[in-house]
Amino acid sequence: MSRAGDQSNRRMLKEAGRPVARAAALLGPRQSRVAAAAFPRIGPGRAGAMVKLGAKCLLAGDPAVGKSALAQMFRSDGAHFQKNYTLTTGIELLVKAVSVPETSDSVEFFIFDSAGKDLFSEMLEKLWEQPNVLCLVYDVTNEQSFNNCAKWLEKLRAQAVGMYIPGVLVGNKTDLVGRRVVEQKQAQEWADKHGLEYCEMSVKEMKNFEAPFHILAKSFHQLYKEKVETFHSLA
Numbered sequence: 001m002s003r004a005g006d007q008s009n010r011r012m013l014k015e016a017g018r019p020v021a022r023a024a025a026l027l028g029p030r031q032s033r034v035a036a037a038a039f040p041r042i043g044p045g046r047a048g049a050m051v052k053l054g055a056k057c058l059l060a061g062d063p064a065v066g067k068s069a070l071a072q073m074f075r076s077d078g079a080h081f082q083k084n085y086t087l088t089t090g091i092e093l094l095v096k097a098v099s100v101p102e103t104s105d106s107v108e109f110f111i112f113d114s115a116g117k118d119l120f121s122e123m124l125e126k127l128w129e130q131p132n133v134l135c136l137v138y139d140v141t142n143e144q145s146f147n148n149c150a151k152w153l154e155k156l157r158a159q160a161v162g163m164y165i166p167g168v169l170v171g172n173k174t175d176l177v178g179r180r181v182v183e184q185k186q187a188q189e190w191a192d193k194h195g196l197e198y199c200e201m202s203v204k205e206m207k208n209f210e211a212p213f214h215i216l217a218k219s220f221h222q223l224y225k226e227k228v229e230t231f232h233s234l235a
């Protein structure tokens with residue numbers, strides 16, 4: 001890796017570590033349950049306080065399935081669709097917060113938009129350490145990209161052996177109706193079998209592109225609540 005590349009990776013890792021510092025700085029001791037899921041060393045506090053969680057989200061899948069298009073679209077609230085394909089080299093980091101449905105709480109996602117090309121896999125494995133949630137994308141018009149999800153999931157789960165990491169499988173490019181080769185039922189079954197949520201979208205047509213992150217926010221928040229309950233039951 002070049003020196004410039006190395007420096008940029010160090011910058012990214014620093015960014016990724018920020019939610020911990022930020023949450024710790026923002027939280028008084030009484031509100032500290034805010035971050036229990038993402039920051040397990042912090043204890044419980046006042047009931048009913050608004051909760052802000054931070055989560056490292058790994059975005060992965062084969063080349064050209066639309067991961068960067070999804071990340072850009074999500075970050076820009078639907079304002080920017082990346083029409084031209086620009087291969088991601090290594091990882092691009094994006095930060096965005098979402099509200100947790102039916103609560104006043106939120107999750108700030110640190111999205112690690114990862115290269116699909118094998119060439120970068122060694123670098124990815126170093127930067128993927130300690131994920132909180134997974135977003136695995138395939139292209140509904142590309143069977144190979146669906147078949148490779150097993151390989152991607154194995155690599156992602158190897159980052160957190162023995163831990164439950166919420167994840168979502170996402171079928172993209174549903175706008176290409178006549179070219180679809182992976183059926184929804186087939187993908188849904190695969191996702192169920194592997195303990196993942198499932199959704200479909202068309203980033204191009206701005207359909208459902210926020211769904212994966214809402215699903216992950218909900219699952220991650222649920223995990224946080226369970227941890228808080230366990231914490232209380234032990235106190």
Ligand SMILES: Nc1nc2c(ncn2[C@@H]2O[C@H](COP(=O)(O)OP(=O)(O)OP(=O)(O)O)[C@@H](O)[C@H]2O)c(=O)[nH]1
Nearest residue numbers: 064065066067068069083085088116173202203204
């Ligand atoms: N038709 C259609 N094209 C899409 C959609 N989403 C993304 N694309 C296009 O697919 C191509 C690849 O998208 P990227 O987001 O760059 O793919 P990627 O998964 O990030 O690829 P790597 O960085 O190489 O891993 C681009 O030309 C996008 O415009 C979609 O929903 N429908």
Ligand SMILES: [Mg+2]
Nearest residue numbers: 067068087088
């Ligand atoms: Mg990309």
